[in-house]
Each structure stands twice: as structure tokens, then as C-alpha cells.
Amino acid sequence: MADQKKNVTGPDERLSYEQARAELASVVERLEAGGTSLEESLALWERGERLAEVCQHWLDGARERIDAARQARESA
Template sequence: MTDEKTDGSDERLSYEQARAELASVVERLEAGGTSLEESLALWERGEALAVICQRRLDGARARIDATRQESTN
């Protein structure tokens, strides 16, 4: 997975929205029938969505860890 930049509107996607769109991209790629250019564009979109999902998960993990640290102090 790359750490590509996404535009501002993508950064406003929730984890659930990004995951749902990523699943749709994967389905389209698996179904085939797209041109090479379209497949590449879908792949790039999927990579960007995967980055967004990972950032959301990392943020959630950081919040959990911070809460745990606060509760042990």
C-alpha cells in the first residue's frame, strides 16, 4: 500500500464510506471487462481508499491507546 496523497474530499470520507467504495472497486476489478486504463484508474482509486481506511484505523487505535494510558494513571 502506498502513502499517496488524496484530495480533501476523500479525507472527509468516514471509514465506512471508504471501505464500502473500496469493496465496490474490488468487485469491479474482479469482474473484469474493463479496459487497461480503467483498470489502472480503479486500482489507483483502491490504493487511495486503502490509505484512508488505514489512517482511520490508526487513529482509532491511537485513541484507544490514549484512553488506556489515561485509565492506568
């Protein structure tokens, strides 16, 4: 599964998990509310996809740290 991890690069990589999640929630809220043009909706969708990748990157990193800590504890 680690081989499938996407490389998150650019300004978004500096967002914390909490920042990315909060902005993603805002994007979803705006999309669900409707009333935006097709172009704006597409831009919001694309932003949401990038934010979801940032969140997944953080979650994958946390999982790796947990797994490493468990392995270290079991090895000791």
C-alpha cells in the same frame, strides 16, 4: 509505526471509514469481475489505493485513541 502514517489530504479525507470501505469493496468487486480496459483497471486500482489509505488513516486514529484511553486509565 505512527511515523509511517501517510498524510491523507484532499476530498477523500472527508470520507468516513464506512464510506471509504464500502467504495473500496465496490472497486475490488469491479476489478475482480474483469471486463474493463487496461486504463480503467489502472484508474480503479489507483482509486482503491487512495481509499485503502483513507481506511488505514481512520484505523490508525482509532488505535491511537484506544491506546490513549488505556494509558489514561492506567495512570488514574
